[in-house]
Amino acid sequence: MKLLKSPLIIVSITALLLAACGTPKELSIIPYPQFEKTSSKTVKLPSIITFTANLPKNDMDDLLAYLPSYPLPLKLKNNESNDTPFVSIKVAPDSSISEEGYNLTINKKGINIEAKSATGAFYALQTLAQLARNGKELPVTTIKDEPRFPYRGLHLDVSRHFFNKEYVMKQLDLIATYKINRLHWHLTDGAGWRLEIPGYPRLTEFAAWRKAANLQDWGKYDHHFCEKDEEGAYGGYYTEADVREVVEYARLRHITVIPEIEMPGHSSEVLAAYPQLSCTGEPYTSGEVCIGNEDTFKFFEDVLDEVIRIFPSHYIHIGGDEASRRHWKACPKCQQRMKDEGLKNESELQSYMISRIEKYINSKGRDIIGWDEILDGGLAPNATVMSWRGTEGGIAAARMGHYAIMTPESHCYLDHYQDDPETQPLAFGACVPIGQTYSYNPAPDTLGTEVCKYILGVQGNVWAEYIPTYEHGEYMIYPRIIALSEVGWTPLKNKHPESFKRRINNEIRHIKTKGYNPFTLSELVQTSQTVDYAKKRITLSLTSEKHPIDIRYTTDGSEPTSSSKLYKKPFIVKDSILLTARLFDKTTPLGKSLHLRTDYHKGIGKKITYAPQGGYYQHKEVYKGGGDTGLLDGLRGGKSYMDGRWQGFCPNDLDATIDLGKITAIHRVVANFMQIRTPQVFLPAKVEVWVSTDGKDFTLLGTDNCSEEEAKKDVIFRDFGWIGAPVQARYVRFHAIQGRKQFLFTDEIVIQ
Template identity: 50%
Template sequence: MIRKIALFFGVVFFFMFLSLRGQQHATLQLIPYPQKLTLGEGSFFSESPEVVFSGVSSEEAGILMNELHSSWQTISRKKKLPERDVIVLRKIRDEKGAVSGSYELEIRPEKIIITANSDEGLFYGVQTLNQIMASCKRKALPCLKIEDSPRFPYRGLHLDVSRHFFDAGFIKKQMDVIASYKLNRFHWHLTDGAGWRIEVKKYPLLTEVAAWRPVPTWKEWWQGDRHYCQKDTPGAYGGFYTRKDIKDVLEYARSKHITVIPEIEMPGHSEEVLAVYPELSCSGEPYKNAEFCIGNDNTFKFLETILDEVISLFPSKYIHIGGDEANKEAWKKCPKCQQRMRDEGLKNVDELQSYLVHRIEKYLNSKGRELLGWDEILDGGLSPNATVMSWRGEKGGIQAVRMGHDAIMTPGEYCYFDTYQDNPFGEPEAIGGYLPMKKVYSYNPVSDSLTVEESKHILGVQANTWAEYMPSGKHVEYMIYPRLLALSEVAWTDPDNKSWDRFRLAANKHVAWLWKRGVNAHPIAKGVNMLQFVDTLNREVRVSFECDRVPTEIRYTLDGSEPGLQSALYATPLSVKDSAVITVALFGDRKQLTRSQKYKVYYHKGVGAKVTYNLPYSDHYIAAREKALTDGYTGGNSYGDGKWQGFSGDMDCIIDLGKITDVHTIEANFMQQPGPWIWFPEWTEIWVSDDGKEYIRLNRIDNTVSRDTEGMMIRNFGYNGDDIKTRYIRYKAHQIPKDGAYMFIDEINIR
């Protein structure tokens, strides 16, 4: 009996021990999460530990001491190793060839030891230690051992400083933040049509004129005449980095183990250059072309001079040349470009662009550098040693690695931080789209379609921040953070060690830490997301809600009233058999945290009905193909969420309800976002028929919303009136013709 009791309490204490260890794991808010973390027994506590370095240069020791000061206000450096209250930072020669940036961190009751085979590894070990300190509120630290190394060698952030200029101090501030999350590349987008941002003595007009515009925001400039002005013009907006500025930033980056990759755009996105040096364009006239004349030898003299200046400043292996979105029409008519094509045996203008890329790569290689470009550099044939940065999805990156080239993944669907990250109706204007933190976190840069050998060519991942709609540094930070924290874990942590639930808890803590550091991070969520599951067997829609902000409560009503603290607490999915209006809001600390949101949910009469398309939908936005408009799913805040079906022209479809049916409502939601060229239809028409041959027009709805209206909008176009009997419904929508424009529709709702 005594043995049984002893066994019982042994089991109880064992599970209590496991529970305590689990709680300790949960309290360590580490981002990115280490590859291996083992908790021990006991804890380390010291208000003023002493630091001992071994194998570390005096310069690096100073850098590491500065990083440690962010956690310990009182800390001192010692040459001899004390017995207790000590932090040991040891650089060793690693015969195993550990990955650059790897480290081990051990916390014992008497000391903390960080070991690495590189300065970079010690730096990252200190970042982890700082996060442990913050997690434990600078009290006793749990004994543990961490063995950590990065998944990818390239872990980057891109920032566009052409559309809006951000000074060197702001750039260094971002480096402070990204280094603390173990990112090691800063892609500096220095030139583009909206402004030239780097000093070049030989071409003074680039910074005297091409760096300045007469209006403060990109949007005003883009919608105006897109001209530039002298820097001393009253009201001139712009700026550029002097050689001194750049050297200062580069030295700061070096102290943070960040490599800065400069980008000089070519052959397109070069309006600012050609406005002040029009002889380098095909027309020879300012404000007419955005692409360099590739048939002009002076173009290459200019570009090589610029690259010489860049190479003299930037030590990075890569020089990014852009290469994206070139409008090649001028080349087709330009005598010089056509002569170049004949001389070089080039078949088309894609190969003409490839000629420029090859020639520039050869020049960079002669200087000991390598070419990096957006995935359009694949068009017409990839240069021998080029690395591809894949932004138009993953296709370009996958194509490059199968050709034996390296690639960096930065697809817009997961990595473009100029998109909305929360309900667009409560957010400042963005270019469009919808990319919440959870989706960023879900990304895996290595496609399942790649072999093990091919996947080795995926160097890493990068977040891209384009600043069209970000006129201030605060706005930039609001868009970058905390999404960049999610991407840092994508870049560093092996997929098997990732956990969304753990990361979400940690991210909520880190946002508060970022605020304390003066970083204007987004508060993670200002609303509630709805998810749907359409069950055709039981003829119902099951609705669930989620929010990334924790700890919080979701409360809802079904009678149209505003939710309050006494309203129903959401816990399990709600079943909708016919229709429902669900009003939700987020609560915490006994108060409402967000404004309410109304969701209309229907299991309508058209669910599962056959749809015949008289005009095709877009190959790029197929949604559920022929089932998309009657599958019961309504679209969310992103036109790319798989629920919205896109049309690059008019829309015309017929729905067969299968039998004569009583109907009083036929409606559909359309989306408008001027940024990505998505507009409401000019008009829609609804026609009905009993036999599918003779149709009667039931309604025509004209659009009254201007195409210039800012922000993201969703509007219902439909009929709601007296009951009618019909079997066939023809829904037509007309779009004002414009190349590259889209019309998006989510569901044709029939009740």
Template identity: 45%
Template sequence: MRYLLVLLSFLGFQFFGFAQQQSLDLIPVPNKITYGEGTYTFVTTGTPLYITESFTDLGVLLSEYPQLKISTTEILKKVGKKHNQGIRLFQAEDIDKIGPKAYRLTIDNSGILLKAHNKEAMLSGLYTLIQIGLLQEQPQYIPQVTIDDSPRFSYRGLHLDVSRHFMPLSFIKKYIDVMALYKFNVFHWHLTDGAGWRLEIKQYPELTQKAAWRTHASWKDWWNNGRQYIEQGAPNAYGGYYTQEQAKELVAYAASKGITVIPEIEMPGHSEEVLAVYPHLACTGKPYTQGEFCIGNPETFVFLKNVLDEVLTIFPSPYIHIGGDEAEKKHWASCDKCQSLKKKENLKDEHELQSYAIKQMDEYLQAKGRKLIGWDEILEGGLTKGATVMSWRGEEGGIKAANAGHDVIMTPGEYLYFDSYQTDPRSQPETIGGYLPIDKVYAYNPIPKGIEKDKEKHILGAQANLWAEYMPTYQQVEYMAFPRALALAEINWTNQENRSWVDFKARLQKHYRILQELDVNYYRPSYDVRSEVTFHPDRKSNTVSLTSEQTNPVIFYTTNDAIPTSKSTRYTNPIELAGSHTIKAASFIDSFRVSAVENIRLDIHKAIGMKVYYNTPWEGYPAQKELTLTNGINGGLTYQDKQWQGFTKDIDLYVDFERREEIKSVTMRFMQMPGPGVYFPGVYKVYLSDNGKNYREVGVITNYEDTQDPKLRFKTFTYTLDKPQMARYVKVVATNPMKGYLFTDELIIY
């Protein structure tokens, strides 16, 4: 009996180990995966590799598979019966019924068989195999499986701005390595902008002798202190550039991994660095006066075409990105040359003047066999037939372009700008602003509503953008890019119906180890407690759900104002509480608290459900309109969550209770984030009235908070009356001395 128990225990262990292998945890998840029984074991002396001629140069990538040794390599003109074991990279045939962009990976007792029709698809299969190896604790043992897979979108992009901060070539190669592993196929290299020109152009040496170097290392310091350029070699010179040979080296390196490099050369705006060294191309003829090329000056187009001629010899990509965004048009409106051109070409306005410039460059690129990409501003004033649009200001530009028959790449800032905060901004290094956690990235679908069904084919895919104002080092770039880029990888590759956030989050846990092994400085999931509050107006109660970025967080909480400990109530299910409460919650490992204490305030107050009347209306951010400030729901970490109402003037509003009520306190909470121009009010005043005409001031709070601290902060302004007073109307005024935005989420009256 003892021996039987031992045997059963052994068999049970083996079965459990096999069951664990039933989930490969791949990202992006394949569109079809069939598990076999058992595993395949690599021979320690080495495994033979057979490659058909069309894939000869791809076998070298197998060196990225951990613990895989190739004993012999044979290039095959024809596959024979003897080539039925080991690792095989074979050209697909019609009988295989594999799509033109698809691959089939089969792992069984004979070894590994990869089939595809072309290099692009074979590379995708190879990186699936490499990822399988990286995910195994013992990569010499891999599960038997068949994967049939192909991408949802043809364009799967990741961007990097090297103008604001120059990045070493060695890092960009590493960036490419991680991209390839997760099936990205386009690297958008933002090489020029006002903060620095980064590519050697031999005909214009001053672009790299001076326009590539600035006076301050910190972009923010440079921006706030003159925005001057400086000669290379000067003691304070900060910047850098890539030689043409280095750029060609990167292009070849990326191509070997299935990635196309698309360069971006900014025009007609964001060109302050060019005009500082070639001021005759500006409308004013003077440096440091504008950022837009003079469109009425023929020499502008000579310069731009000469630059593009050299760019085209470096980058064989079918697309060239020309920017086209955020051009300030006031100089064109007052420039004799631009106005003369406008009149000559019968252009209505400066938008059409910009469109004229874009069309000139588009026609030039098309004559060279290339295609133009630009940000969605290139739609203004009309667009040439062959141009492709990157939709970044939301989805509207992409919808408009696709419905008009233009190809589109979706890059909306709300979902795909990875320079936004990815967790509570109060705990993070400064960024440009915004709030974009990984679950919101994953929720994005690049086919937006509003696109006609037969025009969906014009959505080529999606791309995330990393603007580097606040990314001075490559480590910070990695921190902002990963793991959010993995969510985008699955958006672009996996069919929409096969995607699940819950499943992705579970698989993601295994990929942190891969990122560690690749020495990527990724953002680690936070232990901080997040809350989601649902207000039930019918029963005047709140249901509170608690979680964190951990997969299975251990959270303890209290409702009696005590700091939670491991002896407090453990959170297991959503909590429903009637009346006003404050929940304090924190994450624990064993008996030790590993997060700050989160305070969740639940206010069941007198004004809930009452209509708010606005003497000065909201602007830009309506949230829930008149229902926002008395709906019983507090705002979250971002003013884009539809619970924060935004005002650009003084707030002046009131509530009519329709009968006299006892008023004890009046509270409003405000947000401050100076980067995007969000500030606390200067003065907060409370008034009461019985008739809605004659108001008496009952309280004033003056704010003395620092307006320069870049961190996100919240401040609650509560005026408590010395003695309760009766009133029908409660009015609040909050002044806006900074002339930015005031954001508030709830008017709480007790």
């Protein structure tokens, strides 16, 4: 397996190239344009910025309705005035400019905007607003721009945590700045139904309310819903008027709102309100609707009729993910449906429902999107696939001639930790830092043009299990959705991590002044390594998400101060180095110190053999962590089990034997493990280290047990293994024993 490239490695390589070639001139724009030519000259901004536009009446009315929210004081030129307008907007439908593209020219005569559509002109205005942030002057520049992908989205889960319409519109204001053009509104899920539906009052009188705001606390109430007017009821829903207001607000910002109605799984809230739609006929027994029941289809058709009536989006998202088939196997109605329709298994039963719903939606002139599980059992004819479990589902759909939207968990899940989980509020899953998000390429050239043309774009997903407040929602969304905007818009040749680092630090400072609550980037030193196996050495590089910043370090175990050595170039490690490094804003220390031991150890490049029941997880590429050589390649993982360095084991133990090639004196055998409880990643219960000189008779050197205190922690990283007086060995057996039959992850077995 080819290791995933760490964004930190990419940042380091880019920094070296920039140092060699000189820093390119850059504009303070996100996402960065396709082409720009900028001089050192500037143009003074007038106090009143008048403009003219040849937009059709409807488009002009839309622009004038939006302008009160626009950061610059644009004023339509009075027809009776002889003054020359500062801004000229010209839209030509027969132009060779792309549908969302624009040309923007700024010179001493003023500003000219050319576009094919009102959308292109709108995006030119967003670029102009970013260039005019200082409120005094503009750079003299020529920009020719268009998006790389037509779909650039933000997904917002309002089931697990309800966000009112004002909050949703506040986010629309900001994402429009970065040319995000889709809001995927996750309106229904097992934690709450959020859309008023005529004829089904229990959905919003009951299934939209619970006794706990935080999903974790809801467990105290057995995940049961409550009546709207009960004391302590938490929740909410959107009326038709609310939806129309949000949809119109989005439309004026050239954002399409795509509603999602989950089916057939993630529907426990529906079944709590209308238990007759479940296989058991009882509430709180299943999250999957009964596909053998015709009333199920009547319900969803009625719901979709209302959705189609109030949402103009061509796409309707119908979910289709994570459905358990347990109840369908035992349900007489579902089994009869399978028999009547000639379906081989429950996967085909789910596909039957998706296809039938698709036909209904197609009959209304709309199309469906579904999560990549809709590929199971056969893909509905006109469906678009949203690929979240990785990239494989989207690529498979594209190869079949279906459109795909890429939103892999490894890069695009904005509810995941964005920094060292030990320093962050409780979140779900792995660590997805901004560098990893920025590094994503939804359509690599290796797929070929015939596949890439079906990849519509990219989306960032926000799930709200661990988002307790509105402010925390923004903390998770920003700045990673801004990074993703550049992934979706900017051509690869114009994506430069070091440039983006400078721009995103400025952008964060700006949006804070606008009343948003972004994560202000990591206050920890970031590391990356490259291994030279021929010269038997590791190159260790340090960097930071923050800019500008100093990195100061020591190698004697002491804590860095403002007078410690300033990091300037990578370290060459031929044996071991014990590094302590910290960020400094001038003389002020930030965050906590990095304590890192790096070893070119005796196991690097040696043969490893996994026991028959001790091998790594085979069903997800990113969990293979480098494959058969991954635990002895000298490369240490970061804080994410999805960074391509960590190797996963589930449900079996890690049980591997390393052949050092000859009898060798060793005194230290350790491997790093992590525990992140929200995605069910746990420390081993115990690690055993065994040695042998002949590969037959092994001696136990020692054990290392997980303490009760450690086992209770939400997040912890630590080395397990053995350290002692030198012993002679050729073979080393490392056995990490499962405690919970969940995932173990380790990144390297270090032998010294």
